[in-house]
């Protein structure tokens with residue numbers, strides 16, 4: 001181990017009142033796919049804490065960001081439902097906020113899945129630290145990408161070169177940030193006076209309701225709900241004026257913010273969700289203790305089921321997702337139980353899943369050597385995958401859906 005730091009104060013409010021509630025043990029980085037089954041992925045502690053002051057849920061340890069993101073195997077466009085989601089997202093922000101020649105800056109632009117679907121009339125700039133992923137955005141979508149990890153310095157340079165943005169976007173990236181306060185300074189630097197800051201993050205409410213602990217991993221440092229997010233934005237004079245729940249990544253929120261007193265009216269949804277969070281007990285440590293107990297019980301149920309199924313037939317994994325790697329490692333499942341995992345991402349194929357040494361194969365393997373049971377590790381795409389794998393089920397194959405409710409279909 002090594003190559004990580006631990007916090008003693010909250011990343012948002014700097015309080016020292018941190019309460020540790022979930023320790024998933026030492027796990028490998030979820031995108032650290034290995035070239036050989038005997039290569040051992042480095043592991044790091046995965047412990048989650050709750051700030052008793054601002055209620056922000058976050059990891060205690062920060063694995064060096066460069067270790068995780070410089071060469072990345074997560075390509076958003078590998079999953080068709082995400083392409084559709086970001087197509088709709090691009091239409092929504094264009095209709096609501098953008099006019100010709102507006103500058104749009106996306107932080108964590110990945111392979112250009114969102115910026116590439118904006119109309120040509122706007123100027124789009126991406127900021128993305130993973131060189132291999134940024135290259136795809138440049139090549140496939142002809143985008144300008146600054147290949148760096150976003151921070152306040154990068155923001156100043158982008159602002160000097162391109163000016164201030166009508167829209168700053170950040171999807172599935174704010175949760176990856178260690179220095180949240182500096183990140184907010186960067187957004188403040190880049191945003192035009194009447195600009196909008198729109199972000200998507202997995203929603204803590206869904207995570208707690210559904211017990212989806214497998215979405216917790218070293219890349220995801222923060223698990224947001226509205227109140228701590230509002231506290232962070234308020235430090236830079238920004239306010240949330242709208243919020244929508246989105247079905248992606250097991251349940252997310254899209255948050256719309258502007259400078260305090262900006263042009264957009266505040267919708268009722270912001271207060272609705274804040275009220276929901278209070279009623280769910282998101283400010284109470286007991287809520288998090290209960291969640292941790294549920295997770296231990298879940299591990300018993302899943303491993304018991306899979307061991308029984310593996311005695312009756314073959315089991316493969318479907319989708320070498322990040323959350324799948326958490327699930328497998330936390331539950332101690334490896335190539336003894338799971339023969340192989342199929343995945344549509346070329347960069348993951350012909351590798352071995354971190355920590356479990358399960359071979360990752362292209363989807364053709366699933367057709368050529370169908371297992372008796374397929375553990376749906378990309379469970380956030382259950383509907384889309386069940387719809388495209390009708391042949392497998394008609395031939396007697398069964399999917400084991402691990403989350404949000406353990407099921408065999």
Ligand code: TMP
Pocket residue numbers: 078079080081318319320321322323342343344345348378380381384385
């Ligand atoms: P994600 O849940 O983080 O988006 O990752 C899902 C992973 O599953 C990603 O590596 C792509 C893969 N995948 C498949 O292999 N087949 C599919 O049909 C879908 C939708 C995703």
